[in-house]
Amino acid sequence: xANNMTNNTTNSGGGGGTSSSITDADIFNFAxxxxxxxxxxxxxxAYGMGLSSxxxxxxxxNVTGGSQVNFQSSAVKAYALEIANDEQTHVQFLRKQLGSAxxxxxxxxxxxxxxAAASAAGIGSTFDPFSSDDNFLLGAFVxxxxxxxxxxxxxxxxxxxxxxxxxxxxxxxxxxxxxxxxTLIAQxxxxxxxxxxxxxxxxxxxxxxxxxxxxxxxxxxADSSSISYDRxxxxxxxxxxxxxxxxxxxxxGFFPNGLNGTISATAS
Numbered sequence: 001x002a003n004n005m006t007n008n009t010t011n012s013g014g015g016g017g018t019s020s021s022i023t024d025a026d027i028f029n030f031a032x033x034x035x036x037x038x039x040x041x042x043x044x045x046a047y048g049m050g051l052s053s054x055x056x057x058x059x060x061x062n063v064t065g066g067s068q069v070n071f072q073s074s075a076v077k078a079y080a081l082e083i084a085n086d087e088q089t090h091v092q093f094l095r096k097q098l099g100s101a102x103x104x105x106x107x108x109x110x111x112x113x114x115x116a117a118a119s120a121a122g123i124g125s126t127f128d129p130f131s132s133d134d135n136f137l138l139g140a141f142v143x144x145x146x147x148x149x150x151x152x153x154x155x156x157x158x159x160x161x162x163x164x165x166x167x168x169x170x171x172x173x174x175x176x177x178x179x180x181x182x183t184l185i186a187q188x189x190x191x192x193x194x195x196x197x198x199x200x201x202x203x204x205x206x207x208x209x210x211x212x213x214x215x216x217x218x219x220x221x222a223d224s225s226s227i228s229y230d231r232x233x234x235x236x237x238x239x240x241x242x243x244x245x246x247x248x249x250x251x252x253g254f255f256p257n258g259l260n261g262t263i264s265a266t267a268s
Contacts, residue, residue: 021262022157022262022263023159023262024158024159024160024163025098025101026261026262026263027154027157027158027163027167027263028094028097028098028163028167029098029101029102029103029260029261029262029263030150030154030233030259030261030263031094031150031151031154031167031170032091032094032095032098032102032103032261033103033106033255033259033260033261034146034147034150034236034240035087035090035091035094036051036056036091036105036106036108037108037143037240037254037255038087038090038143038147039051039055039084039087039088039090039091040063040066040105040108040110041066041087041110041129041139041140041143042080042083042084042087042140043084043087043088044063044066044067044068044110044130045066045067045068045069045080045084045129045130045136045139046068046069046077046080046081046083046084047068047081047084048067048068050063050066051088051091051105055088055091055092055095056104056105057102057103057104057105058104059104060104060105060106061104061105061106061107061108061257062107062108063105063107063108063109063110064107064108064109064110064111064112064256065109065110065111065112065114065130066110066130067130068130069130069131069132069133069136070132071133071136072132072133073133075184076133076136076137076184079180079181079184080136083140083177083180086173086177090170090173093166093170097163097166103260103261104260105260106255106257106258106259106260107255107256107257108254108255108256109253109254109255109256110129110130110254112256113242113253113254113256114127114128114129114139114142115127116242116253117142117199117202117242117253120202120242120244121195121198121199121201121202122198123195123198123199127139129142134188134192137181137184137185137188137192138185138192138195138196138199140177140181141181141182141185141196141199142199142203144174144177144178144181144182145178145182145203145211145221145229146203146207146231146236146239146240147174147177147178148171148174148175148178148221148228148229149207149210149228149229149230149231149235149236150231150233150236151167151168151170151171151174152171152228152229152230152231153230153231153232153233153235153236154167155167155168155171155230156230175228178221179219179220182214182219182220182221183219185214186214186215186216186219189216193214193215196214197213197214200213200214202244203239205244206235206238206239206242206243206244207231207235207236207238207239208231208232208235209229210229210230210231210235211229233263233266234266234267234268237249237259237264237265237266238266240253240254240255241253241254241255241258242254246268247266247268248265248266248267248268249265249266250264250265250266
């Protein structure tokens, strides 16, 4: 493990291990799985290709689906390029922090997962987030608020102040991304905004609530104290595995073979 990752154990944690056995490295690897997902989504949308071989580990899983978006709006394209570069850098940062302990990229499925998510949300039987500007925004919306709540939830699990500071820095960037996407969707309005609220309802069911319904006057996703929501690792996994029902789940949705690392299955 790289010297700049402090590998302390925590006193509380989510699924995939006992509370006393979860380390800061385990939490960072959990985050790395999510960063792999976001980076692969945005890089494919923006550039038509995913992470380089140097950023995915020795035995990475395959990525199914994804293609370059034929953006019609120069502004949306600019946002896509910026976020893609940020997410790639997040992957590189976490891999550097973790050193030899960094998990490989897990198998990721955009095609079947987005179709299943759209069906469950009542949007339609199929959904391709790479087919248009509007669909890209909705695809991005699926991920962005999850990332913010996941990093906020990790704040109570990290033992090292240096690791907490790093996670807080990434959370800030993810929150900027979420604000960009939420603002663009609210501006587009109409059926795109309606679909976003349907996605939120599904995400709330799977992830313990933690949603402020997006509208022209409610861009910020925060609680009654104007503090961003947080989610446990279990709640995050129920969302990305597309498994809203209570119970143990270890794979599915965007991660057909599950996450890599110690935190990979829900406790409930």
